[in-house]
Amino acid sequence: MHLFSGFQARDWLLANDPALSRLRMALRVTLTIVFSFLVLLAIHMLILSLPTAAFGLGIVLSIEGGVAVRDKGNSRQLVTRLFGCVASLAVVGIAAGLEDRRFLSDLVFLVVIALASAGRVFGPRGFAIGMFAFTSYFMGAYFRPPLAELPEVAIGPVVAVLVGHLVRAVLLPDDWRRDLLRSLESVRGRINQILFKLAAIAGGAEIGEADRQELRQLEDRLKEVVLMAETFIPRPPAGVFDGAADPAAELAIRLFDAHLAAESAIVLSFQSPPPFALVHAVIEADTAEVARFEGMADAIRDQPQGETLRALLWLGEARQQLTQAIGEGQASGFSEIDAIKDTAQSQAIDFSFANPLLRSALQITIASAIAMSFGLLLSRERWFWAVLASFLVFTNTNSRGDTAMRALSRSLGTVFGIAIGLVLATLISGEPDIAIPVAAVCIFLAFYFLQVSYATMTFFISIVLCLVYGMTGVLTLDLLKLRIGETMIGAAAGTAVAFIVFPTRTRGALDSALARWFQALRDLLGALSEGKSGFELMALSQKIDACYRDVTVAARPLGSSWSVVTRPGQIRQTLAIFLSCTYWARILAKNYQAPAADTLKGLIAADLALIDDAAPRGSSCFLIKRKASRTTGRHLPLSREGARLGLEMIGSALERLYPQADVLPFATGEAIARSKQG
Known part of the structure; x- marks a missing residue:
């Protein structure tokens, strides 16, 4: 029973944390902080007295070493850390020299x-060294170490860098084979979640809107982990496999089929809910029961229920193939797959303001200057918090809407974190044996949720700060109010600059993402006309999938609750159209046969014309109010006509982006008529 529960817990963890990447990063940061602090404490107690700045720098650079260092390979990471350490010591020296x-x-x-x-x-x-330099000057100006103490202060960054590298390279090293195996297990876990949900709704007359929404969310989560798993499969420099005999190519095909089969099961279940007995048989891999439903599916193959049966049978087979690949990976560690060396060519660096990174650098500098000015009016000693907030709200944002959302998340996380932290610090005041473990747990949780919720990360970090203030005896209500005020000044400064200086409108970022998506779809259709091979088509369809993910990220601020541009419902409707088109692009890539190109040229040309019409309009499709779509005809294509139906459905989806008056040419029959005319 305990063993079963352990496996359940691991499956749940993998399903929610693909490849355990979040867990590993949180552990790296937490262990680096703990070990660095213990080493510095040992030096302080046994060798020489260390100033507070040494401990502060050691802790902060332990965080940066775990989060900001993103190079591939241990040697590259070590070089980056050493450069970062040099930059840290240099700026701390400058801050100390300018103290007066x-x-x-x-x-x-x-x-x-x-x-x-x-x-x-x-x-x-460059990103990592910049973060080392920024945080080190921040700490140097905050602690103001005298020049005479710089040799002792320097021990903090050096220890943090060395300990961080040991944790990353020895205790919790990167291993693409292990990460590939875990990501495949995560794919299986998310497929299982889809199957469990289908079992819960099986046998009903129809699926309710709440169930549809949950299945779409499960589909998005599956897509997320499949895209991650694909990045771990080594590919040739050109990105396209030469043939199915390649073990990596075989694994890529199994992953592709599992993803497509799961999406097909969802799509067909919307049309006709599956029988519970079949879903249960697929979950339990009951071959006898599955064989019985295979005969039933053949008997009613042209009916909606028959389509659903075939989709579930396909998913069951693809899931078994994926399970077999996981078993082989567990046994051999994917030793038959050769790693591909990193052959990426360095690109020319653009130092003009056409480069969004340089525009962002100017925004960050101006926002920091504004935050510094208003922060100084509020406090001469604690204004650094305002600068920190204004600097960090621009991280990983690509539009002014993104920046505003991040600023709001930081402000809310700080307010609620300080509220809870004040209570905790008061309850365990004078109990460092309790406060220190609680702080360590909060640090772990902060960085475990960093990639999921910036507000949650800020919440736990604020709790940690309250506990630290409590242990050092400086915790006061006025200090916490000042912390909140400075954070809000920095967040407001960052948001204002994002909207005024080189503003990147949310729709502008979305336009760019949509342009890449349309181009990827255009490339796939062009490859069909040229008679490209199956692996090339598969790679192109995966590129469409990745571009769709970028579209969803860019559209997120447009549909947020604070936006007055449009309603979130319209955003979801439009994203559903792009998701549908992305799905049918993969169906097309799987079923297309080059000899059939002549018979399908009319459909390809019609779809390309629709792309040429829709692409220039960009994100305006998200502002259109649509009627609820009518139920379509058959979704899942037979192998002999999969390419034709895929092209028809892509055309139908593209037409839905800009419906004409009250007509929604969405039904498959209308698409077929259009294709015959073409």
Whole structure:
């Protein structure tokens, strides 16, 4: 029973944390902080007395080393860490040297912010070194160590860098074979979630809207982990496999089929809910029961229920193939798959303001200057918090809407985190044996949820700060109010600059994402006309999938609750159209046969014409109010006509982006008529 529960817990964890990447990052950060603190404490107690700044820098750079260092390979990571350590020591020295000239020190801080932000144009290493420099100047200006203490202060960054590398390279190393196996297990876990949901709704006359929404969410989560798993499968430099004999190619096909089969099961279940007995048989891999339903599916193959049966049978087979691949991976560690060396060519660096990274650097610098000015009016000693907030709200954002959402998340996380942290710090005041473990747990949870919710991360970090203030005896209500005020100043400054200086409208970012999606679909249709091979078509359809994910990210601020541009319902309706088109593109890539190209040229040309018509309109399709779509005819194509139906359904989906008056040419019959005319 305990063993079964353990497997259940692991399956749940993998289903919610693909490849355990979030767990590993949270553990890396937490262990690096703990070990660095213990090493510094041992040095402090046994060798020489260390200033507070050494501990502060050690802890902060432990965080940056776990989050900001993103190079591939241990040697590259070590070089980045060492460069970051040098940058850290340099800026701390500058901050200490300018301590008596506070106005000049503040101006230099802005220069450091500008250089750190602009360093992102150099790629992952530039980003990491910039973060090391920014946070180190922040800590240097905050703790104000005397020049005479710099040798002792330098021990903090050095220990953090060395401990961080040991944790990353030895204790919790990167391993693409392990990550591939875990991501495949996560794919299976999310397929199981879909099957469990189908079992819950099986046998009903129809599926309710709430169930449809949940299945769509499960479909999105499956897509997310499939895209992750695909990145772990080594591919040739051109990105296209030469043949199915390649073990990596065989694995890619199994993953592709499992993804497509799961989506087909969802699509067909919307039309006709599946029988519970079949879903149960697929879950339990009951071959006798599955064989009985195979005969039933053949007898009613042209009926909606028959389509659903075939979709579930396909999913059952694809799931078994995926399970077999997982078993082989567990036994051999994918030793038969050769790793592909990183052959990426370095690209020319664009130092013009046409580069969005440089525009962002200017935004960050101006926002930091504004935050610094208003923060100083509120407090001469604690204004750094405002600058920190204004700097961080621009991280991983691509539009002013994204920045506003991140600023709001940081403000809310800080307010609620301080409220809870104040209660905790008061309850365990004077109990460091309790406060320290609680702080460690909160640090772990903060970075475990970093990739999921920025507000949650800020919430737990705020609790940690309250506990630290409580243990050091400086916790007061006025201090916490000041923390909230400075954070809101920084968040407001970042949001204002995002809307005024080089503003990137949410719709502008969405237009760019849509342009990439349309181009990817155009490339796939063009490859069909040229008679490309199956693997090339599969790779192109996967590119459409990745572009769809970018579209959903770019559209998120447009449909958020604070937006007055449109209702979230319209956003979901439009995204559903792009999702449908993406799905049918994969159906098309799977079933297309080059010899049939001549008979399908009319359909390909018609779909390309629809792309040429829709692509220039960009994100305006998200502002159209649509009627509820009518039920379509058969969804799942037979193998002999899968390519034709895929092209028809892609055309139907594209037509739905801009419906003419009250007519929604969505039904399959209308699409077929259109194709015959073409």
